[in-house]
Amino acid sequence: MPAPPTIPTPRGLEAIYSTLRQIYPDQPNPLQVTALVKYWLGGPDPLDFISMFNNPGSPMDGIPSHWHYISSGLSDLHGDGRVHEVTRREGPSGFGFEVTFRLKKQAGETSPPSWPAELLQSLARYVFQTENTLYSGDHVSWHLPLDQTPSAAGQYNCNPSHIQHMLMVDDPRLPVVTGPLGSVRFIQAVGICTEELQAAQHWNGPAVLDLLRKVPPAGGPWLVTDMDRIESIFEIDPSLQGTVTTGIEKDGSNLSGVSAKCCDTKRLPGDAVASERRSACSSVVSEISRTRTLRGIHLRFGLEAAMLLPLALRGRLNHGRHFTFHSSVNDMAITLVAPNVTGSITDNEHRFAACGTWLQVLITDDFLQRLDRDLDDLTRPSELVLPREYRWPRYGMIISVLPDDN
Numbered sequence: 001m002p003a004p005p006t007i008p009t010p011r012g013l014e015a016i017y018s019t020l021r022q023i024y025p026d027q028p029n030p031l032q033v034t035a036l037v038k039y040w041l042g043g044p045d046p047l048d049f050i051s052m053f054n055n056p057g058s059p060m061d062g063i064p065s066h067w068h069y070i071s072s073g074l075s076d077l078h079g080d081g082r083v084h085e086v087t088r089r090e091g092p093s094g095f096g097f098e099v100t101f102r103l104k105k106q107a108g109e110t111s112p113p114s115w116p117a118e119l120l121q122s123l124a125r126y127v128f129q130t131e132n133t134l135y136s137g138d139h140v141s142w143h144l145p146l147d148q149t150p151s152a153a154g155q156y157n158c159n160p161s162h163i164q165h166m167l168m169v170d171d172p173r174l175p176v177v178t179g180p181l182g183s184v185r186f187i188q189a190v191g192i193c194t195e196e197l198q199a200a201q202h203w204n205g206p207a208v209l210d211l212l213r214k215v216p217p218a219g220g221p222w223l224v225t226d227m228d229r230i231e232s233i234f235e236i237d238p239s240l241q242g243t244v245t246t247g248i249e250k251d252g253s254n255l256s257g258v259s260a261k262c263c264d265t266k267r268l269p270g271d272a273v274a275s276e277r278r279s280a281c282s283s284v285v286s287e288i289s290r291t292r293t294l295r296g297i298h299l300r301f302g303l304e305a306a307m308l309l310p311l312a313l314r315g316r317l318n319h320g321r322h323f324t325f326h327s328s329v330n331d332m333a334i335t336l337v338a339p340n341v342t343g344s345i346t347d348n349e350h351r352f353a354a355c356g357t358w359l360q361v362l363i364t365d366d367f368l369q370r371l372d373r374d375l376d377d378l379t380r381p382s383e384l385v386l387p388r389e390y391r392w393p394r395y396g397m398i399i400s401v402l403p404d405d406n
Contacts, residue, residue: 012077012093013048015179020070023173024053033117039073039128040082046124047073050117055102057224062216066224067112069101070174071120074127075184086181093182095133099123100171100188104226118149123189130259134187137205137254139197140166141304146191147227161227163191167200169209172222191225195232202311203247204254211240253315257324257335260305293350296396297361299334301325302404303381309399310379312336313372317363331357339364352396367395375399 033050037043057063076084076094084094145161174186212219312323324335346362
C-alpha cells in the first residue's frame with residue numbers, strides 16, 4: 001500500500017521549529033499542547049501549539065533545571081490570511097512575537113505540568129482581544145497565582161503561590177526568527193510577586209528584571225520562575241529596596257500608562273462645555289479636530305487603577321512627564337500632563353481639554369502638591385472604605401474611587 005500523503009508544516013511554523021531544533025537538538029519531537037478546535041475554526045484558544053522542552057539548566061551558574069514552554073500562534077504560522085493579515089517578509093509576522101515561560105522543576109518531576117500552557121493561552125487571548133503587543137520590560141498585573149488556571153481550580157486553596165504577576169523579557173536563549181512570513185521575537189513571561197510588581201510600576205521593568213537576575217532564588221540569569229518562592233527579592237536581599245528607592249528618586253517611572261478596569265469620566269453637573277476651539281489633536285495624524293474644553297471634571301477609577309495615581313504623580317508628573325489611563329470598558333483615555341509636556345492640547349487657560357474620547361488634564365505645580373498629599377492614602381488600600389470621593393472645588397475636579405467589581 002502506498003504511504004499516506006504527509007501534510008507539510010506551515011511555513012511560519014516551520015521557521016519556529018527550525019530555530020527550536022537548533023536550541024534543543026536532542027528533543028526533535030517535544031511534548032505539545034494542541035488547540036483541539038483551531039482559532040480560525042471558532043475555537044477559544046489562539047495558540048495552535050505550545051511546545052514543552054526539558055532544559056537541564058546550569059546549576060553552577062545559578063540556572064536551575066526547568067521546563068521551557070514556547071507558543072506558536074501569535075505570529076503568522078500559515079501565511080494565507082486565516083488568522084493574521086499577510087504582511088511583507090521585512091515586517092513582523094502576525095503580532096511579531098511568541099510567548100515563552102520557564103518553570104523550575106519540582107524534585108522528582110518527570111513530565112511538565114500543563115497549567116503554564118493555559119497561562120500562555122490566556123496571555124494570547126489578551127493580545128488578540130486588545131491588539132496590545134508585549135515587549136521586554138512590560139508588566140502584567142494578574143492578581144492570581146499563575147498556576148491557578150481553570151483546570152487546576154481548587155488545587156491551591158491551602159497554600160496559594162505568592163507568584164501572582166508577570167514581567168516580560170526577551171527570552172535569553174531564543175534569537176529573533178526571520179522567516180518567510182516576517183520576523184518573530186520570543187517574549188518570556190517571568191513570574192513575580194506583588195512587591196516586585198510595585199517596584200516595576202514605580203521605577204521600571206528592565207531595572208527590576210536586572211535585580212531578579214542577580215538573585216538566583218528569584219530567577220537567576222535566565223529568569224526561571226519558581227512557584228514555590230515565598231520571599232520577594234527585597235526580603236532575600238533588603239539592600240535592594242534602597243536601590244529601588246534611589247532609582248525612583250533619580251529616574252522617576254518609565255510606566256507611561258495603564259489599562260484601567262473601571263475608568264470613567266463625566267462633566268460636573270451644570271458644567272457645560274466651556275468653549276470649543278480648533279486645535280491639532282496628536283491622536284489623529286494630519287487632521288484638525290475640534291477640541292472641547294471643560295470647566296470641571298469628575299473622574300472615576302476602580303481601586304486597582306486608583307492605586308496608581310500616587311505613582312503617576314510622583315514618578316511621572318513630578319518629573320515633568322505624562323501618564324495615561326486607557327479605559328478597559330470603552331475607547332476613553334485620560335492623560336494627566338505636567339505643564340512642560342509638549343504637544344498637549346491643554347494650557348493654563350484650558351486645564352481640561354478633550355479631543356474625541358481622549359481627555360487631557362493639566363496638573364499645575366501647586367495642584368500637584370495638593371493631589372500628592374490628599375491621595376497618599378491610596379498607597380494604603382487596605383485602610384480605604386469604598387466608595388471614596390475626593391473633591392477639589394478650587395480646581396474643578398472630583399475623583400471617585402470604586403470597588404473593582406463595580
